[in-house]
Amino acid sequence: MAQTAGNSSYPTAPPLRPSGGGGESPLLLRGIAKSFGAVQALSSVDLDLPAGKVTALLGDNGAGKSTLVKLISGIFAPDEGSIIWEGEPVRLRTPKEASELGIATVYQDLALCDNLDVVQNMFLGREIVRSGVMDEAEMETVASRTLEDLSVTTLSSTRQLVASLSGGQRQAVAVAKAVMARARLVVFDEPTAALGVSQTAMVLDLISRLADAGMAVMVISHNLNDVFRVADRLAVLYLGQIAAEGPISGFDPANVVDLITTGKSARLAPSQPGMEAAGKEEEQP
């Protein structure tokens, strides 16, 4: 039976492993299934997320990507299968349990409070408190150092309200928040969907840097350009099942589009309706 995550001794801030390590996977998914009423969103999904690698998860709308992200980040639990964190089966019942284990999810819009400043957002839920009073100076120092370590240089001040930040800057703040929480696995949900060219470059750069620092990174994206720039590994979901998984070298944009739209990797010409956006990618060399 799965061990609950609420028991004795998960560390609030697991130490960062030395960088560069590949291979070892902090998170393994085995036989995951989830349905909503009559809709089978995921069935028998196996997935490894190795440390030091960027794993991209691709799939068409409704393929089950968001469901998978929500299972990993503790929004809801799978019906079947196990989530194995550092060798131990765990049950993630709340987002807090996931983040306490070291799983951070960076959402496009949902994760930041516009009315709070950068420091306040980075420490939200884990404020530094001395005898009942928040230590703002200490939090600001730590937040600034974390942003510097990530080479986030586009913020003019850590006391800016998040409302005044651009999309890329907001992503950077969300990433810094995950790093500061000593995350071992960072999940990005459509990190570049609303970003311009230079901001996209900044965020992709940041994603690579996390993997270089030894974290496991998962990126959910629709944008094949971004995926091929940043990912080390690819997994394609098709109708709730993993259609293909492996190192990026085994894929090219054309067969990935086939996998996304048909679930098969043969180079057929699948001109079904509803695949216009992907079809454009296919024409690229």
Place this chain on the structure above:
Amino acid sequence: MISAPPGASESEANEVASPVPSSLSGFLRQWARRARSGESGVLPVLGGLILIVVIFQVQSPVFLSPANLTNLLVQGAVFVLLGMAEVFVLLLGEIDLSIGFVAGIGGGVAAILLASPYNLPWWAALGAGLVATAAIGAVQGTLVTRLGLPSFVVTLAGLLGWEGVLITMIDHSPSASGGVVRISNNVVNDLVNGNLSPLAGWIGMILVVSAYALATLGGEQKRRKRGLSALPWSIAMLKVGITALAGVVLVLICNTNRGHFVSLRGVPWVVPIVLAVFAGWTFLLGRTRFGRYVYAIGGNAEAARRAGINLLRVRTIAFTLSGLTAGAGGIIYASRLGSMSVGIDGGTLVLYAVAAAVIGGTSLFGGRGKALHAVLGGLVIATVYNGMGLLGMGAASQYMVTALVLVAAVTVDAFARRSRN
């Protein structure tokens, strides 16, 4: 492929001004920029207050007399306290329409328990009144948070229901006559009608201003030492100086003899009481985790939930504190009248409370607001109320003018919100 280098986005840093300028002129430039983006702070409401004061003084020369100004402070105390009660709820993005009659319950419970046959000591009666209103806040908050009912509806029910409870309570009280319970306890009556001695007023003022100066300048000094950006000394000193000046003017006005036949001078007790509540709530909202979570929930409840914040708990506590503060407002209301009556106009009071918070700068959309806003907004309303009374204009005109001021404040809030997005 994307060809722009990662550093290309650095130029956008210049679009956003540094929030902590290094000089006075930088401060003014930045203030103008913030004002345009809807973060204008308290200067507009201060400007509006001064404008209203000037208009009333031109119309009625007694407006700025010490006697009237002291009276205005006392009138404003209830609006300020109820406004602070409303700020807690507005920060969450909710609204509380019941606090007028919740205040009535607070004052009513205290008044009944002070009278025979109970004859409780003043502190026990006031404590019971505050516990009752905090409990009401907790119940309403629980209905809103646990059952997910709209706060508008729950507290609208409260607006009706608590008036009924108040009438029943007073009707069944042995000490009531004609729907009124008189308060004969001197301590409770003196909360509003008693004054500090002039010397005590000065000493108290000096202590409060020194504490503020220490906290402000000490905090900036600490930031400077750690190499963090800090306010320029000129701005920090200006803030302290303005506070000290306001304190001196306040004590000077209150210490002027305002009696006609007997000498009547000194700061009314209600002023330090309101200041204490204001300081307490400012600290709670600004310096503690609980306060931070109230803002976070008002700004983005989903983000707060994902950060592991217990939304149910924080929301319920905020409603409870709102009820507690409303109870304090009700006790001050009863103290001022020396009685509690079934005729308390809780409907108008709650509208003044919402108006006070919003006029001061608290957003109706949640996540933005301070206890200070209720203080300033409450003063604006007291000024309108008092000034129009002096000019012999009746309740009808007071309602209309207050309504116009409220609509103006909400319009500013809505435009500020639009320009932020």
